[in-house]
Amino acid sequence: MADTDIPDDLRYTREDEWTRVDGNRVTVGITDYAQQQLGDIVFVELPEVGKSLEQGDPFGVIESVKAVSDLYAPVSGEVVEVNDSLGESPEVVNADCYGDGWMVVIQVADASALDDLIDPVAYAQHVKERAE
């Protein structure tokens, strides 16, 4: 298994999503581990701006050559931005999952929802457990 990149300044879910919290705006993408596991990403389906999500809801779909995976909302809130460029260039998720490969921005009403996210150390442990 190649090393996986787990930036220190992000928080994670056990479904292999990362979040970057900026006030009540939460940017969401999939982790390096997730994109490695999926392999060549060929299709990303994201919700419309304005969609309201409950934590744990499937909010989109990501497909690699071999597999289809659901994306799960890491927090409850409203979708306020969507990375439409992934429709044309889904492979960006492989190339830059923490940067240009971001997927949506969710505006949260209640900051306590962020408490369920895990820190980089816990996420690294979660990755390691599955790799073994």
Added chain:
Amino acid sequence: MSELRRTPLHASHQRLGARLVEFAGYAMPVQYTSIVEEHRAVRERAGLFDVSHMGQIHLIGPGAVASTERLVTCPVASLGEGRVRYGCLCNEAGGVVDDVTVHRVSAEELFLCVNAANREKDVAWIEAHAGPEARVEDRSDATALIALQGPASEALLSRVCETPLASLRRFRFVDGKVAGVPTRIARTGYTGSDGFELYAPADRAEALWDGLLEGGEAGAPVPAGLGARDTLRLEAALPLYGHELDDDTSPLEARLDRFVKLDAGGFIGAEAIAKRRAAGHPRLLAGFVLEERGVARAGYEIAAQGEGVGVVTSGAPSPTLGKSIGLGYVPPRRAEPGTALEVRIRGRGVKARVVDTPFVRSSG
């Protein structure tokens, strides 16, 4: 995956950092770096596949030719030594037991290269139906199979092989040495590109594999996994057992007409296949291209004007064409090139169009 069977190249795959998955009871590399990169390497230059999980079943003896003629849909008596034909083993109902390549080794010996998942079933079927003058030997475990595929294959193989390869035409084989290993060299493959399938003793597999990978600084072949093998064969519209073919499907429904000696008859299932054709096939295999974004996957419903008419058997994004392609069964009138269809993907009808196959015609 400790309970899975391993090919003789298992350690090499681990060294190369392959991602291993279960396939037909074996731990097999699905990819080494990227399915798309490995796919492109095969179309543009060359890729190296371990397909040692596949089975080799030999028929030996004075009745070997006659027995094989009874077993497979393709002509066998007319198959010269050192030649290969593709065909199907069929059951009495005309369904496909397996699809195989038939190799004529000598006057009294042939071998079939069979799908790993069907090996035990095939051995039982062949033993039950071969005549008394043909001995059946399953040499799968003793045999490694490495496929070198892509337009540069001949040049790369020539570097580690003294056998002249330019004169070895498609669907022929010859015994020689590759990287010092006694190897049966067949100009065959499952990618739609030129290439070779190399049969060697299992205990020499690593020497053969390493010798081929070292094939020179100037672009050794890229190790390629089952993921790329699947997208390559799909571009070439080559059927995969368990997807396009099964025990109930007639080879004619799968459009394998030119591999079925129906006029000559004389093989198990011939009468049923002819009868099913005369009655009219309820469905035929069709190749389609998606006209919108998405991936049509095996099991998805095919619809026409909102009504379900069939099912996808294989589908993938085509790295060569840059769009999604697939195969599926539909009623004959929906199987004509140009027909508009829909594939139901997560409840939505995604536009598709029937096209001529193969999807990709290789020059190499």
